[in-house]
Amino acid sequence: MTTAPGIELKNLTVGYSGNPVVSDMNIEIPGGKLTMVVGGSGCGKSTLLKHILRLNAPIEGSIRIGGHDVFSLSGKAFRCLRQRMGVLFQDGALLGSLRLVDNVALPLREHTSLKESRIRDIVRHKLELVGLGHALDLYPNELSGGMRKRAGLARALVMDPQVLFCDEPTSGLDPVMSAELDQLLLEMMGHFDMTMVVVTHDLASMRSIADYVVVLGDGRCLFQGTVEELEKQQDPYLRRFLDRKAHERDTPRLTMPPIDRTKMKLNCTQLLDEG
Amino acid sequence: MSRVLEGVATPFNALGTVCLHVLEEMGALFIFFLDSVRLMFAGWGQFAKTVRQIYFIGFQSISVIALIGLFTGMVMGMQLYFALSVFGADGFLGTGVALSMVRELAPVLTAIMLTGRAGSAMTAEIGVMRISEQIDALTIMDINPMRYLVAPKMAASIISFPILTALFNLIAITGGWLTGVKLLGANAGVYWYRVEAALSWDDIYGGFLKALMFGVLVCTICCYEGYYTHTRGHAGPEGVSQSTTNAVVKSCVIILMADYILTSLLW
Numbered sequence: 001m002t003t004a005p006g007i008e009l010k011n012l013t014v015g016y017s018g019n020p021v022v023s024d025m026n027i028e029i030p031g032g033k034l035t036m037v038v039g040g041s042g043c044g045k046s047t048l049l050k051h052i053l054r055l056n057a058p059i060e061g062s063i064r065i066g067g068h069d070v071f072s073l074s075g076k077a078f079r080c081l082r083q084r085m086g087v088l089f090q091d092g093a094l095l096g097s098l099r100l101v102d103n104v105a106l107p108l109r110e111h112t113s114l115k116e117s118r119i120r121d122i123v124r125h126k127l128e129l130v131g132l133g134h135a136l137d138l139y140p141n142e143l144s145g146g147m148r149k150r151a152g153l154a155r156a157l158v159m160d161p162q163v164l165f166c167d168e169p170t171s172g173l174d175p176v177m178s179a180e181l182d183q184l185l186l187e188m189m190g191h192f193d194m195t196m197v198v199v200t201h202d203l204a205s206m207r208s209i210a211d212y213v214v215v216l217g218d219g220r221c222l223f224q225g226t227v228e229e230l231e232k233q234q235d236p237y238l239r240r241f242l243d244r245k246a247h248e249r250d251t252p253r254l255t256m257p258p259i260d261r262t263k264m265k266l267n268c269t270q271l272l273d274e275g
Numbered sequence: 276m277s278r279v280l281e282g283v284a285t286p287f288n289a290l291g292t293v294c295l296h297v298l299e300e301m302g303a304l305f306i307f308f309l310d311s312v313r314l315m316f317a318g319w320g321q322f323a324k325t326v327r328q329i330y331f332i333g334f335q336s337i338s339v340i341a342l343i344g345l346f347t348g349m350v351m352g353m354q355l356y357f358a359l360s361v362f363g364a365d366g367f368l369g370t371g372v373a374l375s376m377v378r379e380l381a382p383v384l385t386a387i388m389l390t391g392r393a394g395s396a397m398t399a400e401i402g403v404m405r406i407s408e409q410i411d412a413l414t415i416m417d418i419n420p421m422r423y424l425v426a427p428k429m430a431a432s433i434i435s436f437p438i439l440t441a442l443f444n445l446i447a448i449t450g451g452w453l454t455g456v457k458l459l460g461a462n463a464g465v466y467w468y469r470v471e472a473a474l475s476w477d478d479i480y481g482g483f484l485k486a487l488m489f490g491v492l493v494c495t496i497c498c499y500e501g502y503y504t505h506t507r508g509h510a511g512p513e514g515v516s517q518s519t520t521n522a523v524v525k526s527c528v529i530i531l532m533a534d535y536i537l538t539s540l541l542w
């Protein structure tokens with residue numbers, strides 16, 4: 001029996017300044033499971049995440065986390081909820097002015113009365129989990145994109161959250177690192193009782209670790225269910241997505257002739273002794 | 276007939292819209308300021324952050340303020356000496372330098388200099404954090420960005436502006452002595468006597484109050500512009516640069532406007 005909160009979206013329409021991006025979603029994300037949200041680039045996955053986290057107000061509908069309506073919860077009560085959530089943003093969103101240790105230690109320093117030595121131990125442990133044990137004293141701008149992402153994950157994990165949101169944890173990582181990260185998420189699911197919501201484009205990782213899948217596209221929710229149910233779907237959009245197939249075209253796309261090199265301002269043919 | 280009325284009403288409509296917008300903005304700025312003041316005292320953690328900000332806004336500005344103060348005082352000493360000696364009144368040089376510095380030039384020039392040096396940096400820093408989702412990340416971690424970012428800057432401004440203004444005064448009056456007395460030959464004893472005799476405590480309090488007000492205004496405007504950079508027309512780096520420009524221009528204009536109002540109320 002899980003105590004991790006589930007997430008319930010009712011008639012939810014999300015978007016920016018009144019323009020809907022995804023409309024009329026009725027989604028139930030089960031507690032204690034790993035749910036993956038997939039969909040084409042720009043279909044509104046990150047937007048949905050931001051609304052669930054109450055960073056933006058929805059155009060319509062309601063969001064409940066563990067039975068609490070996120071938007072009618074009082075400030076203090078919502079803060080309690082927030083301290084139980086961990087979030088990995090799409091680009092890590094580390095604070096540029098702090099070193100990696102301080103970035104990851106920040107939530108602990110702000111919200112707990114733990115001793116500094118204990119905080120250091122926790123931070124080192126979390127950073128080692130994501131393979132960054134050697135980079136403690138670097139600043140975010142001294143890290144690669146993939147390292148920033150992993151550091152963001154370490155920060156999201158540092159308070160041992162009950163609900164973890166990850167926006168594309170494996171994009172920008174090499175295949176081995178992606179598999180490691182999938183493994184880590186799975187291990188955490190086994191170790192802690194937690195709900196995970198992971199946005200991804202990585203179908204391989206979806207097939208290997210997702211308990212539940214939500215597919216967004218076309219401005220709405222196209223599918224929700226288990227991976228097995230998803231694989232049986234016949235909807236052409238879903239099939240194309242699952243089979244990783246490009247759109248079919250009758251007419252050729254590349255109709256533009258190449259640029260005439262003699263029209264370049266720098267006369268390269270002469271400078272490079274070509275022709 | 277209604278056409279004519281409409282034609283008459285249009286400019287009033289536009290004026291009304293502008294006034295409403297300005298009032299709205301002023302209300303938002305005031306709430307922003309109150310919020311940051313309230314959060315200044317939220318826990319001991321604020322103290323360390325404030326000290327760090329004082330180092331940046333205050334300590335690192337000392338050399339610039341000293342330089343500006345020195346040259347302003349030197350120019351003032353020279354010009355006033357030339358003007359006063361026409362009437363044989365060069366004994367009043369100290370009065371002129373001291374009063375103009377303490378009442379007007381020191382608070383205004385210090386504030387404008389700090390707007391360029393520290394205010395623009397505040398806007399850019401907070402603006403960049405906004406567009407790179409760092410402020411969202413703080414919110415998600417349940418760390419109030421107003422408390423974490425803005426309140427220490429406000430506290431540091433309230434402390435730094437008056438102290439730097441005092442420094443400006445000191446150096447500028449010495450600068451006036453350098454040119455007026457050392458270079459052009461006014462009497463040193465008379466100069467310092469006049470400086471002391473001219474200044475009443477009201478002048479010093481007034482200058483101090485001005486510096487305090489300017490500190491609050493500059494910090495509020497600069498942090499506000501950065502904090503809401505995403506709600507302005509352009510997003511991204513261009514939005515941040517625009518917010519920074521806005522912050523500096525608005526701060527300078529407001530400093531001079533507030534200076535006029537304070538001067539007419541105080542003296």
Ligand SMILES: Nc1ncnc2c1ncn2[C@@H]1O[C@H](COP(=O)(O)OP(=O)(O)OP(=O)(O)O)[C@@H](O)[C@H]1O
Binds near residue numbers: 044045
């Ligand atoms: N701040 C914003 N203001 C207005 N529109 C936005 C904003 N951010 C995103 N959008 C629009 O919302 C839509 C969804 O964007 P979102 O970032 O949610 O996509 P996504 O599914 O996360 O894509 P990706 O997989 O590439 O990250 C896009 O069409 C985008 O143009």
Ligand SMILES: [Mg+2]
Binds near residue numbers: 045047090
């Ligand atoms: Mg996204």
